[in-house]
Amino acid sequence: MREVAVIGAGMHRYGVMADKSLVEMGTVAVARALEDANLSWEDIETVYCGTAQGGFANGHQICNAMGLTGLGITNVENASASGSAAFREAVLAVASGAHEIALAMGVDKFPPQPPKTTPRKPAQGPVLWFAELTRNHMAEHGTTIDQLAQVSVKSHYNASLNPYAHFQEAVTLQEVHEARMVADPLTVMHCCPRGSGAAAVVVCSKEVAAQYSEKVNPLVTASVLKSTLPGGDPSTDLTRFTAQIAYEKAGIKSQDLDLIELHDAFTIEEIMFLESLGLCERGQGGKLVEAGVTALDGEYPINSSGGLISVGHPIGPTGVGQIAEILWQMRRECGQRQVVKPVKTAMAHMVGAGGVSIVHLFKAE
Amino acid sequence: MREVAVIGAGMHRYGVMADKSLVEMGTVAVARALEDANLSWEDIETVYCGTAQGGFANGHQICNAMGLTGLGITNVENASASGSAAFREAVLAVASGAHEIALAMGVDKFPPQPPKTTPRKPAQGPVLWFAELTRNHMAEHGTTIDQLAQVSVKSHYNASLNPYAHFQEAVTLQEVHEARMVADPLTVMHCCPRGSGAAAVVVCSKEVAAQYSEKVNPLVTASVLKSTLPGGDPSTDLTRFTAQIAYEKAGIKSQDLDLIELHDAFTIEEIMFLESLGLCERGQGGKLVEAGVTALDGEYPINSSGGLISVGHPIGPTGVGQIAEILWQMRRECGQRQVVKPVKTAMAHMVGAGGVSIVHLFKAE
Numbered sequence: 001m002r003e004v005a006v007i008g009a010g011m012h013r014y015g016v017m018a019d020k021s022l023v024e025m026g027t028v029a030v031a032r033a034l035e036d037a038n039l040s041w042e043d044i045e046t047v048y049c050g051t052a053q054g055g056f057a058n059g060h061q062i063c064n065a066m067g068l069t070g071l072g073i074t075n076v077e078n079a080s081a082s083g084s085a086a087f088r089e090a091v092l093a094v095a096s097g098a099h100e101i102a103l104a105m106g107v108d109k110f111p112p113q114p115p116k117t118t119p120r121k122p123a124q125g126p127v128l129w130f131a132e133l134t135r136n137h138m139a140e141h142g143t144t145i146d147q148l149a150q151v152s153v154k155s156h157y158n159a160s161l162n163p164y165a166h167f168q169e170a171v172t173l174q175e176v177h178e179a180r181m182v183a184d185p186l187t188v189m190h191c192c193p194r195g196s197g198a199a200a201v202v203v204c205s206k207e208v209a210a211q212y213s214e215k216v217n218p219l220v221t222a223s224v225l226k227s228t229l230p231g232g233d234p235s236t237d238l239t240r241f242t243a244q245i246a247y248e249k250a251g252i253k254s255q256d257l258d259l260i261e262l263h264d265a266f267t268i269e270e271i272m273f274l275e276s277l278g279l280c281e282r283g284q285g286g287k288l289v290e291a292g293v294t295a296l297d298g299e300y301p302i303n304s305s306g307g308l309i310s311v312g313h314p315i316g317p318t319g320v321g322q323i324a325e326i327l328w329q330m331r332r333e334c335g336q337r338q339v340v341k342p343v344k345t346a347m348a349h350m351v352g353a354g355g356v357s358i359v360h361l362f363k364a365e
Numbered sequence: 366m367r368e369v370a371v372i373g374a375g376m377h378r379y380g381v382m383a384d385k386s387l388v389e390m391g392t393v394a395v396a397r398a399l400e401d402a403n404l405s406w407e408d409i410e411t412v413y414c415g416t417a418q419g420g421f422a423n424g425h426q427i428c429n430a431m432g433l434t435g436l437g438i439t440n441v442e443n444a445s446a447s448g449s450a451a452f453r454e455a456v457l458a459v460a461s462g463a464h465e466i467a468l469a470m471g472v473d474k475f476p477p478q479p480p481k482t483t484p485r486k487p488a489q490g491p492v493l494w495f496a497e498l499t500r501n502h503m504a505e506h507g508t509t510i511d512q513l514a515q516v517s518v519k520s521h522y523n524a525s526l527n528p529y530a531h532f533q534e535a536v537t538l539q540e541v542h543e544a545r546m547v548a549d550p551l552t553v554m555h556c557c558p559r560g561s562g563a564a565a566v567v568v569c570s571k572e573v574a575a576q577y578s579e580k581v582n583p584l585v586t587a588s589v590l591k592s593t594l595p596g597g598d599p600s601t602d603l604t605r606f607t608a609q610i611a612y613e614k615a616g617i618k619s620q621d622l623d624l625i626e627l628h629d630a631f632t633i634e635e636i637m638f639l640e641s642l643g644l645c646e647r648g649q650g651g652k653l654v655e656a657g658v659t660a661l662d663g664e665y666p667i668n669s670s671g672g673l674i675s676v677g678h679p680i681g682p683t684g685v686g687q688i689a690e691i692l693w694q695m696r697r698e699c700g701q702r703q704v705v706k707p708v709k710t711a712m713a714h715m716v717g718a719g720g721v722s723i724v725h726l727f728k729a730e
Contacts, residue, residue: 001462046590057444057719060592064720070606072590073721074450077440079422085439089454096461097366098588223463225411225437227425241435354422355429356438 003206004094005217006362008037009324011164014197014312017109022055022196026062026107029198029317033103033324037202038212044202045099046072050086050106051316052079058107058316078225079352080263082106083199084319087348088223088358090203100208105200106317126353127191130266131183137268138185141283145185147290149176151267152189152309154295159306161337164321166195166312190267192308199320201327216331218346221250222361227354234355235269239276242357243349247278250361252345254278257300259329259339259346261322264307270294273349274302297340304329304339322348323360330364368571369459370582371727373402374689379531379562379677382474387420387561391427391472394563394682398468398689402567403577409567410464411437415451415471416681417444423472423681443590444717445628447471448564449684452713453588453723455568465573470565471682491718492556495631496548502633503550506648510550512655514541516632517554517674519660524671526702529686531560531677555632557673564685566692581696583711586615587726592719599720600634604641607722608714612643615726617710619643622665624694624704624711626687629672635659638714639667662705669694669704687713688725695729 010032012025026049034041049059059073078085083106090104137143153173159165171189179187209217224246229238247253254277262277264270271285279300280288288294294302305311305325308318326346328334348360375397377390391414399406414424424438443450448471455469502508518538524530536554544552574582589611594603612618619642627642629635636650644665645653653659659667670676670690673683691711693699713725 047592060719060721064593068593068595070591070594073443073592074454074590075442077442078438089439089457092454092457092461092463095463096457098457098460225439226435227412227438228429228433229435230433354425356425 001095002097004091004203004220005206005209006201006203006220006323006327007209007213007217008033008039008202009327010036010200011321011324012198013164014166014195014314014317017196020196022058022107022109023061023065025196025198026105027065029200030062030066030103030105033200033202039202041066042069043101044071044103045101046093047103047105048086048089049073049075050082050320051075051108052077052082053108053110053315055109059105062105062107078356079354080315081319081350081352081356081358082316084348084350084358084360085225087201087320087323087360088225091220091223094203094205101202101204103200103202104320105198106320107198108314108316109196110194110314127183127186130268131186134185134268137271143271143286145177146173147271147286148190148267149173150289151264151270152176155264155303155307155310158296158304158337159310161335162306162311165306165310166193167310186266192265192313195312195314197312197314197317199317199324201320201323216364218327218330218362218364220360221363222246222359224249225356225358227356235351236272236276238357239273239349239351242359243277246359246361252361256345257347258341258343259304259326260300260302260349261305261325262302262349263351264303264309265313267309270302296337301339304334304337319348319350319358326362366460367462369456369568369585370571370574371566371568371585371688371692372574372578372582373398373404373567374692375401375565376529376686376689377563378529379560379679379682382561385561387423387472387474388426388430390561390563391470392430394565395427395431395468395470398565398567404567406431407434408466409436409468410466411458412468412470413451413454414438414440415447415685416440416473417442417447418473418475418680420474424470427470427472443721444719445680446684446715446717446721446723447681449713449715449723449725450590452566452685452688452725453590456585456588459568459570466567466569468565468567469685470563471685472563473679473681474561475559475679492548492551495633496551499550499633502636506651508636508651511538512636512651513555513632514538515654516629516635517541520629520668520672520675523661523669523702524675526700527671527676530671530675531558532675551631557630557678560677560679562677562679562682564682564689566685566688581729583692583695583727583729585725586728587611587724589614590721590723592721600716601637601641603722604638604714604716607724608642611724611726617726621710622712623706623708624669624691625665625667625714626670626690627667627714628716629668629674630678632674635667661702666704669699669702684713684715684723691727
């Protein structure tokens with residue numbers, strides 16, 4: 001299995017984007033990724049497009065708009081982890097030797113069609129479920145609403161420094177507490193928004209990476225996708241299971257991680273996944289957040305991008321955008337939201353409905 | 366790049382299947398593929414599911430019903446070639462060394478939702494386009510309506526011997542001519558049906574194949590996906606381009622092929638693709654069909670399964686079902702529809718809307 005490096009990334013801002021088409025967002029992200037990697041469109045041999053909010057041949061539409069070059073395109077769907085799954089296929093395409101240079105993109109347009117005349121009910125299912133998870137965690141482990149709200153405060157602060165984020169304004173604990181209640185105890189500021197956007201990253205074999213980029217080109221040291229688990233919770237336990245395999249593949253411990261971009265569709269997830277990923281004992285995640293351990297200047301910075309809660313969650317792009325953030329953090333190109341400690345080892349983590357956890361580990365050479 | 370072998374396949378019959386769920390069809394196909402490969406569900410490390418007619422987490426639904434084992438699942442969409450694309454990812458997963466044993470499935474349920482109350486217009490676009498292609502081929506090359514109808518007669522005959530086919534009755538030239546006219550000169554018997562169904566194949570590294578199966582385990586000698594072409598027709602010229610690369614990778618000539626399963630959504634496609642794949646000069650495809658060259662006892666048997674016109678085209682499964690047919694033909698397990706000549710070298714070919722051509726080549730060891 002050949003070693004694979006990430007050599008460039010590009011994003012289109014996440015958000016409502018009512019006036020932007022899928023193709024417009026996608027081509028902007030791809031063009032920026034090519035520029036970042038010092039490549040031209042003709043250099044890309046194969047493309048994987050993560051997309052999950054509907055539409056047909058989304059990757060093909062974008063590639064056709066970029067220009068007809070004889071490359072191959074495959075669309076990949078894995079719920080919220082669609083972009084992560086697209087990245088994984090791009091890595092396998094290079095690792096196998098089938099291709100030298102591959103591009104993974106994620107793109108989604110929400111809503112894909114104009115709204116129907118019959119008004120939609122809000123999708124309450126996930127919110128009610130996560131509200132219950134939150135109440136249970138509070139009751140069992142003494143996690144406080146301040147600790148939960150602190151996830152949102154940190155997330156919004158990081159996103160306020162990220163030009164691609166859906167939300168770009170810092171908020172206070174009080175503002176999180178006083179926002180519109182969605183499902184007790186979760187106000188709207190505990191929940192990620194839905195939206196549109198695009199992200200793209202370029203991967204190539206380690207051998208040729210230096211030809212294109214003289215910058216830090218992180219190596220992919222583990223790419224683990226797990227979708228079902230015999231027993232256990234399909235989110236936290238599946239994440240624990242997936243991460244453990246990834247740590248073994250990469251030969252690292254959770255404590256080695258300098259940055260984690262993780263799936264925080266709701267504030268409780270950052271706290272629970274801190275535990276599942278092995279950064280603290282079960283039930284202790286809230287205390288880590290409260291102590292500032294997950295902030296940009298903390299010991300284990302989490303979601304320097306802003307995370308799903310504030311950078312946004314356009315679904316297809318989300319997992320690809322995480323990897324863009326890791327690349328730029330490793331290259332120390334993140335300006336005011338730069339993680340303070342050197343970022344040598346990092347993780348991108350997503351989960352998705354239907355059952356999926358994807359963990360990618362990266363090492364800066 | 367490790368060599369990859371196909372060691373088992375299973376299908377659920379294609380057809381209207383109004384009373385069968387997606388999960389029911391998918392689990393039947395997967396269970397049969399496992400039995401064919403002498404494997405249990407726990408042996409499968411990763412799954413790719415080709416699906417294109419809608420639905421959410423289709424592969425996950427089927428795998429969850431099969432049992433929670435800790436495997437990974439990714440859904441793949443590439444229009445009509447979705448199943449072929451899923452197979453390609455399974456091959457790359459093994460070729461890269463990331464996995465030893467992978468399963469590619471295709472599944473689709475048509476219509477995915479109950480019909481709306483407003484009546485649908487028939488999807489005339491593709492039919493009109495292929496009717497025009499047909500008229501042009503007839504005018505330019507002297508291709509006759511009898512030659513075109515012969516594709517359908519041969520297709521229905523082969524499918525009449527295939528227990529998984531949508532249509533299982535042989536038809537005569539006269540019946541093809543006298544069927545309901547859809548778009549001049551194409552009667553409905555020149556066109557593939559839409560439908561539902563499922564297909565699955567198991568791949569593993571060449572090294573371990575013999576551990577599981579003492580039968581012929583075809584090697585994948587080329588897996589080429591091309592989605593755009595600078596100039597040229599996105600179907601026939603893209604196929605020519607893709608096939609040429611595949612021939613070079615496998616070190617063969619078109620004349621070496623003992624069996625081709627190709628995309629014949631309309632009769633004209635078998636004739637045009639015979640030309641694009643290099644089995645005859647441009648414009649001469651009709652004469653090959655008329656001479657019986659593409660029949661089960663011909664020099665270049667095409668679509669021994671029945672092809673899209675008669676085995677059916679449930680979209681997600683179609684490309685996977687082609688590979689099942691090639692496996693069973695190479696193993697000489699096809700009973701009355703067994704190709705007469707030994708099948709040592711074979712091709713599976715699909716094209717898809719949005720721009721895609723996928724060619725897989727196989728060699729019986």
